[in-house]
Amino acid sequence: xxxxxxxxxxxxxxxxxxxxxxCTYSDSASNYFPWYKQELGKGPQLIIDIRSNVGEKKDxxxxxxxxxxxxxFSLHITETQPEDSAVYFCAASNGFNKFYFGSGTKLNVKP
Amino acid sequence: DAGVIQSPRHEVTEMxxxxxLRCKPISGHNSLFWYRQTMMRGLxxxxxxxxxxxxxxxxxxxxxxxxxxPNASFSTLKIQPSEPRDSAVYFCASTSGRSxxxxxxxxxxxxxxV
Numbered sequence: 001x002x003x004x005x006x007x008x009x010x011x012x013x014x015x016x017x018x019x020x021x022x023c024t025y026s027d028s029a030s031n032y033f034p035w036y037k038q039e040l041g042k043g044p045q046l047i048i049d050i051r052s053n054v055g056e057k058k059d060x061x062x063x064x065x066x067x068x069x070x071x072x073f074s075l076h077i078t079e080t081q082p083e084d085s086a087v088y089f090c091a092a093s094n095g096f097n098k099f100y101f102g103s104g105t106k107l108n109v110k111p
Numbered sequence: 112d113a114g115v116i117q118s119p120r121h122e123v124t125e126m127x128x129x130x131x132l133r134c135k136p137i138s139g140h141n142s143l144f145w146y147r148q149t150m151m152r153g154l155x156x157x158x159x160x161x162x163x164x165x166x167x168x169x170x171x172x173x174x175x176x177x178x179x180x181p182n183a184s185f186s187t188l189k190i191q192p193s194e195p196r197d198s199a200v201y202f203c204a205s206t207s208g209r210s211x212x213x214x215x216x217x218x219x220x221x222x223x224x225v
Contacts, residue, residue, distance in 0.1 A: 034214075
């Protein structure tokens with residue numbers, strides 16, 4: 001089955017700086033890559049996703065890039081704010097609704 | 112849209128007792144998933160349903176766990192008998208099966224077995 005690895009496990013940045021979280025996957029059949037943000041006491045919430053026919057997608061301060069050849073994808077958050085502090089999960093799917101999640105990155109944005 | 116609704120939000124029970132977690136998916140979503148989240152193992156898929164039919168239950172840890180989806184708007188996850196190692200946050204998620212979309216997760220049930 002698919003194996004998704006996520007790094008780093010924790011990330012601390014100063015407010016206004018950029019944050020980058022990286023994930024790799026093993027199954028070349030995976031074609032959908034969502035990112036989730038989980039705040040304390042809440043369920044994960046979809047923040048952005050990318051499909052395998054696209055190399056990059058941007059939504060305001062967040063962007064995701066995908067390198068199919070290398071089987072890795074990354075989340076970029078620019079101009080970080082304290083409310084960006086949360087745990088972020090990447091995931092991969094081959095289109096059959098079964099998602100494989102990374103282990104999560106705890107992002108701390110220091111004011 | 113009320114989102115995915117889970118109940119209860121918190122459950123504390125004694126070892127050996129039966130526990131039932133409930134989930135109402137988003138109307139129109141035909142795929143439903145049960146996940147367990149712990150610090151040690153992260154998000155683990157326990158079971159998922161398509162059109163109320165269990166498709167993959169390979170993540171169910173053992174026979175003490177069972178899940179049902181009697182109709183498109185309701186699912187249960189039951190643990191009988193419960194054990195302290197079952198303590199975790201259990202999430203339900205749903206999605207439309209028509210194409211690839213991310214899941215919508217519920218707020219979770221925090222289960223503590225003492």
